Amino acid sequence: MMKYSKKVMQEFLHPKNLGEIKNADGIGKVGNPICGDIMEVYIKVKDNKISDIKFKTFGCAAAIATSSMITQLAKKKTTKDAKKISINDVAKSLRGLPSLKMHCSALATDALKLAIKDYENKKKKADR
Amino acid sequence: MKFVYLDNAATTKIDSRVLKAMLPYFEKDYGNASSQHLIGQNAKNALEKSRKIIAKSISAKTNEIIFTSGGTESNNLALKGLFFENYPEKNHIITTKIEHDSILNTCKWLEKKGAKITYLNVNKEGFMNYKELEKSITNKTFLVTIIHGNNEIGVIQDIEKIGKICKEKGVLFHVDSCQSFTKVPLNVNKQNLDLVTLNSHKIHGPKGVGALYIRKGIKINALIHGGGHEKALRSGTENIPGIVGFAKAVKIAKKRDVKKMEILRNKFIKELLKIPNVNLNGPMKNRLCNNINISFNNIEGEAIGGYLESFGICTSTGSACMSHSLETSHVLKALGFSPLRANSSLRISLSKFTTEKEINYVINKIPKLVNKLRKISPLEGGKW
Ligand SMILES: Cc1ncc(COP(=O)(O)O)c(C=O)c1O
Ligand code: FES
Numbered sequence A: 001m002m003k004y005s006k007k008v009m010q011e012f013l014h015p016k017n018l019g020e021i022k023n024a025d026g027i028g029k030v031g032n033p034i035c036g037d038i039m040e041v042y043i044k045v046k047d048n049k050i051s052d053i054k055f056k057t058f059g060c061a062a063a064i065a066t067s068s069m070i071t072q073l074a075k076k077k078t079t080k081d082a083k084k085i086s087i088n089d090v091a092k093s094l095r096g097l098p099s100l101k102m103h104c105s106a107l108a109t110d111a112l113k114l115a116i117k118d119y120e121n122k123k124k125k126a127d128r
Numbered sequence B: 001m002k003f004v005y006l007d008n009a010a011t012t013k014i015d016s017r018v019l020k021a022m023l024p025y026f027e028k029d030y031g032n033a034s035s036q037h038l039i040g041q042n043a044k045n046a047l048e049k050s051r052k053i054i055a056k057s058i059s060a061k062t063n064e065i066i067f068t069s070g071g072t073e074s075n076n077l078a079l080k081g082l083f084f085e086n087y088p089e090k091n092h093i094i095t096t097k098i099e100h101d102s103i104l105n106t107c108k109w110l111e112k113k114g115a116k117i118t119y120l121n122v123n124k125e126g127f128m129n130y131k132e133l134e135k136s137i138t139n140k141t142f143l144v145t146i147i148h149g150n151n152e153i154g155v156i157q158d159i160e161k162i163g164k165i166c167k168e169k170g171v172l173f174h175v176d177s178c179q180s181f182t183k184v185p186l187n188v189n190k191q192n193l194d195l196v197t198l199n200s201h202k203i204h205g206p207k208g209v210g211a212l213y214i215r216k217g218i219k220i221n222a223l224i225h226g227g228g229h230e231k232a233l234r235s236g237t238e239n240i241p242g243i244v245g246f247a248k249a250v251k252i253a254k255k256r257d258v259k260k261m262e263i264l265r266n267k268f269i270k271e272l273l274k275i276p277n278v279n280l281n282g283p284m285k286n287r288l289c290n291n292i293n294i295s296f297n298n299i300e301g302e303a304i305g306g307y308l309e310s311f312g313i314c315t316s317t318g319s320a321c322m323s324h325s326l327e328t329s330h331v332l333k334a335l336g337f338s339p340l341r342a343n344s345s346l347r348i349s350l351s352k353f354t355t356e357k358e359i360n361y362v363i364n365k366i367p368k369l370v371n372k373l374r375k376i377s378p379l380e381g382g383k384w
Helices: A006-013 A061-074 A079-083 A087-093 A099-127 B016-022 B038-057 B071-086 B101-112 B130-136 B159-169 B240-252 B255-272 B301-309 B330-334 B339-343 B356-375
Strands: A026-031 A038-046 A049-058 B065-068 B092-096 B116-120 B141-147 B172-176 B195-199 B210-214 B278-280 B291-296 B345-349
Touching (some): A038 A061, A038 A099, A049 A079, A061 A087, A061 A099, A061 B301, A079 A099, A087 A099, B065 B071, B092 B101, B101 B116, B116 B130, B159 B172, B255 B278, B255 B291, B301 B345
Parallel strands (some): B092 B116, B092 B141, B141 B172, B172 B195
Antiparallel strands (some): A038 A049, B278 B291, B291 B345
């Protein structure tokens, strides 16, 4: 096992917000072209705020930890603010990631951004 | 926390008898084997006695063994040493796609120096094709180098068959036996082996010691020049404690340990295959007695390995996530597996110290952890 921070290990072994949301308002799916790993993020939005968020990951310890972390960071944020969550924000909340593993965190931020975009697109269509 | 060490393909715990045999050469007979005085000569005697034990274990002559710093150095010496001896008249080496990095990266380096390398394919179980080998040999070929027991998937190649082909075609045959040594019979005469790489730390000996068997009469260049040690093929004051420990490890290796590992391994594999949606990587037969490599589909190898580690269970994975380059294992790729299957692999490697109790402990843990990780896998349900 690679050397991870205590916080990464904690999120990896006991991840939060696991699973999917049945009637999600937005879904983001990404595949990591570097290592071949995969992540899905599901969101529920209420009054422009992310009211619920869940994830599924086929990935390494860092990928699982970052997905768990980003769901916690995004929850209750407005979609606008959630979009701004960066790789570094996630890594910082995890008390650091090995440099080789920073791309796993990108998997999480990308999946969240895609989920929000999916929600916005659906909303635009509905508004039209 | 209690530890269950199941990464013996990476390295093994030193046997206490080995350690005990080594200690006098640190504290008492610590002389330089080249010195003429008593303490030097005691060291020299230990060196030659060790050489004899190792030679005998593969039916070689004593003066055909060169001590090195390990498997990596022996592989480098074999390949580069022969290349510089044969180039430019001959420049072609034949190997496989499933070699250890110490062969593959040496080959890649030699390509830059003018070598031509053929990387033979293997089938789904990891066996090479002997016809393909035969067809690949040209009048430029000077060496065939093959991994005997594979470090990742445990497949054992039929080196007697390869040795016969090489002899008929008049090319040299080098075998990397780091994983198979003392586990699979090695006989340089019966199997027509010209060079054999051996190392110590996979068989409960110390790290940083190995040997290269070089059949008498084979011309080879040295890579390390200096005071002319080891027939001037490997200069440098000999690592006597290490070499003594290496020989002791060889001497105490027992057939019944191999049998014991095989029985435990078979039980382990049988239990693992009861978990739905898993695949054994590598063959059932002709497999190293201590090797298990299994893919828990839809789960990343590092994830299951990490969960096991949280219970003190040490394993290893060929998944991309664990390598420095983030590339999937070249061995699993060579078997033709999808990156997803390769990334889902876990290697479990036993030793003679592995107990049934430990295996039961692990077998009991794995299904639960697999279940937990599959619950968070987006691949479950076949949407991807
Ligand atoms: C098949 C094989 N060849 C070569 C080596 C390298 O040996 P060493 O670690 O002694 O350099 C190893 C082990 O690491 C191995 O498994
Ligand atoms: S997600 Fe593949 S290395 Fe982390």
